[in-house]
Amino acid sequence: MTDxxxxxxxxxxxxxxxxxxxxFFLWWYGWGYGLGSGNPExxxxxxxxxxxxxxxxxxxxxxxxxxxxxxxxGFFREIPFEETPESSR
Amino acid sequence: MSLQMNMLLPMGLxxxxxxxxxxxxxxxxxxxxxxxxxxxxxxxxxxxxxxLAMTLIATYTSASSFIGGPGVASVKGLGWVFLAxxxxxxxxxxxxxxxxxxxxxxxxxxxxxxxxxxxxxxxxKMLVLLASLTMLIFFLAIMVAQCIGxxxxxxxxxxxxxxxxxxxxxxVVVLYTTLGGFRAVVITDALQGAVxxxxxxxxxxxxxxxxxxxxxxxxxxxxxxxxxxxxxxxGTLGKPFLxxxxxxxxxxxxxxxxxxxxxxxxxxxxxxxxxMIIGTLVVGFLMLGMHLVGFFGRVLLPEGLSPxxxxxxxxxxxxxxxxxxxxxxxxxxxxxxxxxxxxxxAAAALVKDLYIRFVSPxxxxxxxxxxxxxxxxxxxxxAFLLALNPPDLIVWINxxxxxxxxxxxxxxxxxxxxxxxxxxxxxxxxxxxxVGAYFWxxxxxxxxxxxxxxxxxxxxxxxxxxxxxxxxxxxxPEVLELFFGEK
Numbered sequence: 001m002t003d004x005x006x007x008x009x010x011x012x013x014x015x016x017x018x019x020x021x022x023x024f025f026l027w028w029y030g031w032g033y034g035l036g037s038g039n040p041e042x043x044x045x046x047x048x049x050x051x052x053x054x055x056x057x058x059x060x061x062x063x064x065x066x067x068x069x070x071x072x073x074g075f076f077r078e079i080p081f082e083e084t085p086e087s088s089r
Numbered sequence: 090m091s092l093q094m095n096m097l098l099p100m101g102l103x104x105x106x107x108x109x110x111x112x113x114x115x116x117x118x119x120x121x122x123x124x125x126x127x128x129x130x131x132x133x134x135x136x137x138x139x140x141l142a143m144t145l146i147a148t149y150t151s152a153s154s155f156i157g158g159p160g161v162a163s164v165k166g167l168g169w170v171f172l173a174x175x176x177x178x179x180x181x182x183x184x185x186x187x188x189x190x191x192x193x194x195x196x197x198x199x200x201x202x203x204x205x206x207x208x209x210x211x212x213x214k215m216l217v218l219l220a221s222l223t224m225l226i227f228f229l230a231i232m233v234a235q236c237i238g239x240x241x242x243x244x245x246x247x248x249x250x251x252x253x254x255x256x257x258x259x260x261v262v263v264l265y266t267t268l269g270g271f272r273a274v275v276i277t278d279a280l281q282g283a284v285x286x287x288x289x290x291x292x293x294x295x296x297x298x299x300x301x302x303x304x305x306x307x308x309x310x311x312x313x314x315x316x317x318x319x320x321x322x323x324g325t326l327g328k329p330f331l332x333x334x335x336x337x338x339x340x341x342x343x344x345x346x347x348x349x350x351x352x353x354x355x356x357x358x359x360x361x362x363x364x365m366i367i368g369t370l371v372v373g374f375l376m377l378g379m380h381l382v383g384f385f386g387r388v389l390l391p392e393g394l395s396p397x398x399x400x401x402x403x404x405x406x407x408x409x410x411x412x413x414x415x416x417x418x419x420x421x422x423x424x425x426x427x428x429x430x431x432x433x434x435a436a437a438a439l440v441k442d443l444y445i446r447f448v449s450p451x452x453x454x455x456x457x458x459x460x461x462x463x464x465x466x467x468x469x470x471x472a473f474l475l476a477l478n479p480p481d482l483i484v485w486i487n488x489x490x491x492x493x494x495x496x497x498x499x500x501x502x503x504x505x506x507x508x509x510x511x512x513x514x515x516x517x518x519x520x521x522x523x524v525g526a527y528f529w530x531x532x533x534x535x536x537x538x539x540x541x542x543x544x545x546x547x548x549x550x551x552x553x554x555x556x557x558x559x560x561x562x563x564x565x566p567e568v569l570e571l572f573f574g575e576k
Contacts, residue, residue, distance in 0.1 A: 002574065003570075003574030003575075004573075004574040004575050005574075006193065006574060007190075007573050007574040007575075010189050010190055010193075011507070013185060013189065014185065014186050014190075014507065016185070017181060017182060017185030017186050018186070020178070020181065020185075021178050021181075021182055021339075024177065024178055025335065028171075028174065028175070032171055032320050033320060033328070036319060036320040037320075037321075039315075040311070040315040040316065040318040040319045041311075041315060043318060045307070045311070047303045047304060047307065048303045048304040048305070048306060048307020048308055048311075049167070049303070049307050049318075050167065050318050052320065053167050053170070053171065053318075053320075056171065056174075057167075057170060057171060057174045057377060058377065060174065060177065061174065061177050061369075061373035061374075061377060062373075064177060064178065064181075064369060064373075065366065065369045065370045065373065068181045068365055068366050068369050069366050072362045072365050072366060073362070076358070076362055077358070078357070078358040078359060079189055079193070079358050080358075081189075081192045081193050081196050081357065081358075082196060083196075083197070
């Protein structure tokens with residue numbers, strides 16, 4: 001892998017990271033403010049906690065952990081950090 | 090008295106254990122291979138995935154995540170837990186964006202500090218000097234504040250007088266950090282991270298049980314304080330305010346030097362990949378768990394209790410003394426793991442970034458190693474003395490430290506890695522503009538739409554950075570080759 005190829009892959013990995021970040025934001029925002037607006041008395045409750053919280057916070061945390069796992073395993077690549085004869089061309 | 094002894098014993102054992110790690114690492118150091126600086130300040134870049142994840146999180150989580158935040162959650166309710174969960178991406182965001190680039194570059198330049206990176210990228214003595222001083226001042230203020238938190242904890246929990254608790258606490262942290270350097274810091278961080286996880290788990294279980302189980306405790310809170318079930322906490326948490334935390338404890342953390350430097354110290358790609366997964370799971374668990382402890386704790390506590398006393402009081406109330414002694418180690422671990430990392434980075438700034446670079450570039454290994462031990466210890470003692478009788482100025486600076494570090498370092502760190510045009514004039518303008526704007530906005534309570542001031546500050550700093558880079562000189566071809574693999 002040349003240095004240029006390494007940096008190309010790193011840029012793509014950074015974008016993937018930002019993508020995950022964006023998805024987490026939308027999930028957090030969507031369930032949180034989507035279900036959690038209005039009168040707290042009228043929310044749906046499960047195990048004593050409102051559904052918006054369970055989906056947005058508990059679900060969001062577990063979901064994004066799974067997402068990170070999936071993206072890192074499937075898309076991130078093993079990049080040698082030490083100088084190799086090939087990388088210095 | 091016996092109650093105190095019961096709690097002191099596990100706490101004492103815990104502190105001894107940390108000390109033991111410092112001594113062990115110091116003894117097992119092999120001065121033969123590699124330079125002292127590489128060994129002492131970055132641990133020969135040997136961190137594996139688990140240790141990397143834990144040290145990143147342990148350094149990031151401080152007294153505020155373990156005591157302050159949960160205390161507020163007991164007043165505001167789930168809205169504050171909702172806010173805390175913004176920090177779930179901390180680990181994968183920092184590592185995914187900064188990790189591999191820094192790993193690649195720091196090996197080429199033999200860099201051990203954030204300033205080494207800034208120097209290699211911007212080639213400006215002025216910038217390095219300014220950045221080092223900014224970092225030193227903010228770090229010192231944070232360390233003092235965290236030490237105060239640690240000593241208060243001893244005071245509230247075990248009845249140890251403030252001065253004695255502080256001395257004990259500071260002695261242990263300073264000794265193991267000075268003796269063992271980076272390796273001692275990250276190994277103790279990993280252990281402290283594990284302690285935090287267990288403390289959170291047991292405390293949450295105990296609090297929910299004491300409240301009568303999830304259903305009952307939730308039902309009680311819902312009846313007594315319905316606003317605690319709402320993301321806006323009955324309209325007291327505005328949306329712009331809440332959303333601005335996506336910058337303050339979200340994207341902004343990419344600028345914190347204490348997390349950035351972790352990107353220079355890990356072994357290989359696989360370690361980073363694992364750390365991203367482990368780190369996300371762990372940081373989410375800690376934030377969710379501790380803030381829920383505060384939330385459910387509301388049913389057990391008298392009304393009107395000061396938020397900072399919520400966690401200490403709950404711990405003593407729901408756990409038997411011996412176990413309380415063990416689990417108070419959770420917040421203590423959060424504090425120690427923050428102080429040790431800042432202490433070492435501040436020492437590195439003085440020794441490597443200021444002394445070797447500006448005063449004596451040809452210093453021998455022996456001088457460097459003596460100075461490193463000496464300065465680390467000295468800084469620790471300084472923090473201790475300042476915490477003993479905290480000057481108002483330090484307490485005041487600490488309020489600005491977290492956001493101030495972001496305002497100074499975010500753009501120079503991130504844009505240096507990803508924007509070819511970024512140069513020294515941009516970095517200087519961004520840094521000066523950011524810190525200046527931060528103080529101005531904070532003093533004048535400039536919070537447009539009720540947002541935290543960090544949002545306008547980082548926009549202003551970005552503007553300065555882009556303008557400076559645009560009008561300044563293009564970076565040298567060697568710099569571009571080093572950082573982007575092409576000219």
